[in-house]
Amino acid sequence: MPVHRPVPTRRRRGTRLGITGTLLAALSLLLALPGAAQAADTPARGEAHMGMGVAEHDGVGSLPPTGGSVAAAQTEGVDVSSHQGNVAWSTLWNSGVRWAYTKATEGTYYTNPYFAQQYNGSYNVGMVRGAYHFATPDTTSGATQANYFVDHGGGWSKDGKTLPGALDIEWNPYGAACFGKTQSGMVTWIRDFLNQYKARTGRDAVIYTATSWWTQCTGNYSGFAANNPLWIARYASTVGTLPAGWAYQTMWQYTSTGPTVGDHNKFNGALDRVVALANG
Template sequence: MPARRTVRSLGATALALLALVLALPGAAHAATPGGKRPVHPERDWLGSTVRGHEHPTGPLPPPSVDASVEGVDVSSHNGNVPWSTLWNNGNRFAYVKATEGTSYTNPYFAQQYNGSYDVGMIRGAYHFALPDHSSGADQAAYFVAHGGGWSADGRTLPGVLDIEYNPYGQVCYGMSASALTDWIADFLGAYQAATGRDAVIYTATGWWKQCTGNYGGFGGTNPLWAPRYGSSVGELPAGWGFHTFWQYTDTGPTVGDHNRFNGAYTRLQALANG
């Protein structure tokens, strides 16, 4: 029986029950207009899919040098973060997951985003992309509206688009290379229009080559954040001659994910200042 006839055949009692279900707390939130709701956003963070797909091995990188700055990235799976401990261990910047898709916000965002700032860190926010759920522009708008914006206070970094292996199904989200690059461009354009800043792209070279055809069109405008858990950052995606951030481990002290900014602290400040 066609769906339209099925709906019309519902009696008054059934329709009343349906209305009651839709009115329950969370029902409207679950049926987010313009996109699907992520199933397990608390398990999706910056690089959460990388180890399972790339099976990285190798020693930690050598001790930090003057031309690099240590930092961390966190999400809800880290809970309340001991920021003073991280600061005392030499971390000077932090990125915090703000959003995923167009319905999830990190419940620990305030403690993590404000806490890192309060101890003196330069901080920023990132968005976990779900390209098959809604448009790039819609997800950029949601990100900006829920912590991913930018302010010219000298200690806020531009937002990050975290696009990596699909945690819910097909590696490339069931999308062609051209469709994915169009989606990324849609997100980046909307973010730039809303904030005046070019977003950082976090992506693994293996995913980028497989899913975008190693597209090289973003390297001239958008800084690269590359994950590789070993002694060097390794091969970069097409279009980038250097990386801006390097996630070098997901098993570091205190929070796990540790990173280096590719430059001196004054250059990190310059990135924050735009």
């Protein structure tokens, strides 16, 4: 009777190689899809900064700010993050900038490596300065992030040169615009952050946001307007419509393409009003 021999090894290997090739081809097709390209463009955690989503969602304007819920006297300011590195604060001072905010933290996983140079440097040239926290409501609770912020540069002292901390709450650069929160869930998260920040520092935090995001993600909630100063982001010649409850903005980020480093802002009042906010 004939002897049945095993199938040669090379034929088995060829089958495996055929499957591998099919998988590689499928992977190549997946990588070519638009969704995959968007995922590749997602920044690394920690790279977010004020206004990161404003230009994408609300558009970019370069016209000088005029009118629209602003006082006759306005005071120029900047906000910076690790993207600006070591800042030449004397140059900014000489250009007329009198106040500044520096990113201190994000979530509970990131601190700005340039924070000391930026926060202390602005103070040392005479500016009134403050710190801000980039919120990630999908990672930890509002109270937890408020504590992290205060513990890593977001505190306050009544020295006439330290502004209350700012909560940067805007589009999620890492995923869903509203961080997976319902509108009521987002309001609760923000309230928890604000309450804990005040418990730790005695100050009401500033809220930085954009009207379109606030409307989409909080349902245009008006309940924080009585106590928390509004820092509105809108890159245009006017501030436009403000979120519900606020009759005016305290600060306005009007461009991300200013003549000097950082995003540029107008405080809605003269320098003495900036100092008044610092003193509480």
